[in-house]
């Protein structure tokens with residue numbers, strides 16, 4: 472059986488080849504009639520040593536994309552089409568056992584809910600040793616030493632002491648560091664961090680992002696940051712994918728995406744970033760309207776009911792816009808009328 476966790480990958484000469492590539496992924500929930508389509512035609516690329524930020528409102532499919540890619544979409548959700556290439560191998564063809572070995576070693580994910588990710592009745596050390604030994608044939612003592620090193624690497628003070636702590640004895644920021652330590656303990660080539668800072672206060676958020684970014688630079692791993700926080704995206708991301716209604720609606724390098732967004736939803740998202748100089752009593756700006764119910768997407772563009780650019784254009788309500796190249800290298804948008812954005816307010 473192919474063991475992606477321990478087999479060295481063939482050396483790739485193409486430095487720009489993605490290390491993880493999701494191609495045209497479709498995830499559905501079967502029903503007695505037509506399936507509910509949670510993700511449709513989602514394509515993303517993660518490159519070694521770079522950070523891909525995946526942004527979009529709640530329910531847009533950010534977490535589901537990576538759960539599906541790793542073969543852990545919660546039943547009854549199932550991948551219905553597409554491929555997921557990791558170092559040239561298609562994960563959608565992997566057995567459950569091959570996928571289990573891949574997770575943690577080749578690709579690690581820090582899950583969205585840090586409280587449920589740690590078991591309250593075991594110490595940090597016990598849990599880390601278990602994870603390490605599930606993937607590596609090393610003794611308990613060596614695994615303990617490695618886990619202690621990992622706590623030091625994520626800048627937890629007094630690592631030997633913290634190995635004996637229970638999760639509730641740590642602050643939220645420290646628990647998040649422990650989860651990151653677990654995730655990097657097996658030297659993954661790709662780390663997916665799902666909202667790693669949402670529950671934390673602003674200072675700790677910045678520290679966790681600095682930590683992740685530093686690890687990315689040191690190890691050369693590809694980093695995926697799933698986030699609502701566009702401030703973090705602007706500061707750290709190399710590439711950005713914007714999701715809406717279970718699809719990618721815009722993707723580009725971070726610079727061009729911020730300078731010249733090519734989808735009305737992306738521009739609306741940027742305008743909803745609170746300004747640092749805004750008066751405290753001012754309401755946070757939000758995008759008018761509600762994110763779509765994925766089970767009842769309109770036939771045309773899913774953003775049409777909220778779109779400031781649409782005006783009287785009839786095709787927006789009848790035609791599902793494909794994600795197409797929009798000029799600059801790698802910049803893609805799923806808006807039928809993106810060229811008109813330059814002239815619109």
Ligand SMILES: Nc1ncnc2c1ncn2[C@@H]1O[C@H](COP(=O)(O)OP(=O)(O)OP(=O)(O)O)[C@@H](O)[C@H]1O
Nearest residue numbers: 500509528529530531532533534535536545548765
């Ligand atoms: N277990 C499940 N069964 C059926 N549908 C689900 C399940 N989990 C998520 N979904 C649906 O899949 C869609 C995408 O959800 P997902 O969790 O990926 O959103 P998200 O972008 O990560 O949102 P958030 O920012 O709130 O985490 C949503 O419509 C959600 O209702």
Ligand code: SF4
Nearest residue numbers: 772775778787806807
């Ligand atoms: S296709 Fe039409 S509704 Fe959709 S984002 Fe573009 S202008 Fe707006």
Ligand SMILES: [Mg+2]
Nearest residue numbers: 533534535583
């Ligand atoms: Mg999520």
